Amino acid sequence: MATLCLASQVKGSIHKQPIPHRIGELKTSLSSTVKPFIQELEKLPMRIDVSKTIKSVTLRILDAFVDSVFQFVDQPVLPSQRNFVPVEEIGHIAQIEGIVGEIPADFPEGVYIRNGANPLWGGLKSTISVFGKSSHVWVEGEGMLHALYFSKDTNGNWSFAYNNRFVEPKTFKMEKQRNKPSYLPAVEGDSPAILAAFVLNALRFGDVNKILSNTSVFEHGGKYYSIAENYLAQEIDISSLSTLDDWDLGGAWGRPFTTHPKKAPGSGELVIMGVDAVKPYYVVGVISADGKKLIHKADVKLKRSTLAHEIGITQNQPPIDLCLLNVIELCLSHPRYLGYLVSPICDVFAFKGHFGNPIKMEHHKFAKNNFCTGSAYVSKPGGSEEDDGWIVAYVHDEDTDTSHVIVVDAKNFQGEPIAKIPLPQRVPYGHHGAYFQTPSQH
Numbered sequence: 461m462a463t464l465c466l467a468s469q470v471k472g473s474i475h476k477q478p479i480p481h482r483i484g485e486l487k488t489s490l491s492s493t494v495k496p497f498i499q500e501l502e503k504l505p506m507r508i509d510v511s512k513t514i515k516s517v518t519l520r521i522l523d524a525f526v527d528s529v530f531q532f533v534d535q536p537v538l539p540s541q542r543n544f545v546p547v548e549e550i551g552h553i554a555q556i557e558g559i560v561g562e563i564p565a566d567f568p569e570g571v572y573i574r575n576g577a578n579p580l581w582g583g584l585k586s587t588i589s590v591f592g593k594s595s596h597v598w599v600e601g602e603g604m605l606h607a608l609y610f611s612k613d614t615n616g617n618w619s620f621a622y623n624n625r626f627v628e629p630k631t632f633k634m635e636k637q638r639n640k641p642s643y644l645p646a647v648e649g650d651s652p653a654i655l656a657a658f659v660l661n662a663l664r665f666g667d668v669n670k671i672l673s674n675t676s677v678f679e680h681g682g683k684y685y686s687i688a689e690n691y692l693a694q695e696i697d698i699s700s701l702s703t704l705d706d707w708d709l710g711g712a713w714g715r716p717f718t719t720h721p722k723k724a725p726g727s728g729e730l731v732i733m734g735v736d737a738v739k740p741y742y743v744v745g746v747i748s749a750d751g752k753k754l755i756h757k758a759d760v761k762l763k764r765s766t767l768a769h770e771i772g773i774t775q776n777q778p779p780i781d782l783c784l785l786n787v788i789e790l791c792l793s794h795p796r797y798l799g800y801l802v803s804p805i806c807d808v809f810a811f812k813g814h815f816g817n818p819i820k821m822e823h824h825k826f827a828k829n830n831f832c833t834g835s836a837y838v839s840k841p842g843g844s845e846e847d848d849g850w851i852v853a854y855v856h857d858e859d860t861d862t863s864h865v866i867v868v869d870a871k872n873f874q875g876e877p878i879a880k881i882p883l884p885q886r887v888p889y890g891h892h893g894a895y896f897q898t899p900s901q902h
């Protein structure tokens with residue numbers, strides 16, 4: 461809904477200028493942009509690295525061209541979109557007081573992290589130029605992690621702390637260093653503006669879009685990662701939320717990485733996939749349980765690119781009636797995966813039909829004008845029954861414009877939360893969350 465609202469607002473505000481007028485503006489801009497650099501070139505000493513210099517000067521010309529032709533403007537925000545507005549980094553780990561309710565003694569210590577889009581530069585931007593207008597869409601904001609730490613002392617007393625921090629892939633660092641919006645929006649708007657953004661982003665930065673790591677978080681091999689669909693996972697230090705590095709598996713993967721990798725039952729290996737707009741469109745991979753090695757990689761050989769956001773793995777169910785049987789065949793071609801069902805597609809109904817047993821469905825009703833994102837399941841250490849655990853969720857109260865985390869007993873999901881933990885600042889609506897138990901609890 462929010463995406464649609466933003467889209468209609470942006471499209472409705474476009475002002476189209478006559479083409480001859482635009483060409484005149486473009487000529488003037490190009491002339492005033494290029495002249496100073498030609499003068500600078502004439503002053504260069506004779507003994508120089510020619511290719512390096514040409515590249516550097518070209519980049520500066522392109523930057524100057526973008527600066528003179530494109531104007532970045534704030535995208536409007538409707539009152540109903542107030543909690544999509546980004547927040548600042550809090551800058552420290554804040555201790556939390558005032559919890560309502562009680563955390564049970566058998567609740568595992570750990571950290572509840574949620575990822576989400578939190579646009580740098582105070583909000584999403586559009587650009588206006590002689591080419592028209594183009595805009596970012598809300599899923600394009602930079603990734604920000606929100607973390608709530610659950611700790612218990614030797615007497616069993618609980619304490620809680622909160623932190624938030626941007627995920628910092630290489631394009632984030634580059635843009636911060638430039639200290640201004642740099643990538644031109646290339647997703648929505650007038651076709652000439654989008655085409656110009658494609659070309660100029662590619663020429664200046666080597667890629668059309670920013671690397672965003674704003675969708676999910678996961679653990680593998682004792683390490684923690686932030687991820688979106690368009691690039692490699694970013695390793696995160698969960699105690700500080702700082703970004704460590706790309707997880708490139710020694711260069712063995714080298715392509716986009718799914719937001720929702722899954723651990724294979726039994727082996728603990730990680731099954732991944734990567735969708736790209738160019739061939740190979742869809743590749744499936746398996747990473748060793750210790751996270752050090754890519755042990756299997758297969759091109760599914762799809763004939764066109766289609767985004768597959770989810771993947772499901774099960775050890776025992778037979779592969780019946782799946783749209784992409786070739787995915788299964790390729791995965792089963794590796795002897796370790798005999799018996800695993802891999803479904804990168806379609807509509808989560810497929811799962812219901814395949815697994816035979818009806819899926820249990822319950823609802824938890826929030827207080828009026830309260831909405832949640834990034835809920836996660838916390839399994840009870842040593843638990844053996846279904847629903848032996850809790851559901852945690854980041855909740856925002858639209859009336860008070862404050863946020864909190866709730867803990868709900870999974871066995872009494874429709875009942876009141878057993879605990880409500882206030883947060884020191886608003887948490888914008890975002891994407892997926894996960895609860896990572898501290899190693900001593902595994």
Ligand SMILES: [Fe+2]
Pocket residue numbers: 719720769892
């Ligand atoms: Fe998702």
